[in-house]
Amino acid sequence: MMMMTAMLAEITALRDRVDTHEALAAAGEVASPAAVEAFELDAPRQAAREARRAAVLTRVFRPLLEELEVARLALSPQQLEQVLAEDQPA
Numbered sequence: 001m002m003m004m005t006a007m008l009a010e011i012t013a014l015r016d017r018v019d020t021h022e023a024l025a026a027a028g029e030v031a032s033p034a035a036v037e038a039f040e041l042d043a044p045r046q047a048a049r050e051a052r053r054a055a056v057l058t059r060v061f062r063p064l065l066e067e068l069e070v071a072r073l074a075l076s077p078q079q080l081e082q083v084l085a086e087d088q089p090a
Contacts (some may be wrong), residue, residue, distance in 0.1 A: 019045070019048075021036065
C-alpha cells in the first residue's frame with residue numbers, strides 16, 4: 001500500500017509537470033527547465049490540478065474503500081480495529 005501511494009504521488013507530480021509544459025506551449029513559450037521551474041500557476045489551473053488529483057485518488061483507492069466498507073459492516077468494531085492494526089507497517 002505504501003509503495004502504491006508513493007507511486008501515485010510521483011504520477012500526479014509528473015502529470016502536473018506535463019500540464020506546465022502544455023501551458024507553456026499554449027503561451028508560445030519554450031518549455032526549458034528554467035521556464036518549467038519558474039512557471040506560476042493561476043487560480044483556475046491550480047483548481048483544475050486539485051480536481052484532477054482528487055479524481056485520481058478516488059479512482060485508485062475506490063476498491064480499498066469499498067473493501068473497508070464491507071469489512072466495517074461485517075465485523076464488530078473490535079474485529080475491524082484488529083484487521084486495521086494488522087495492516088500497519090512495522
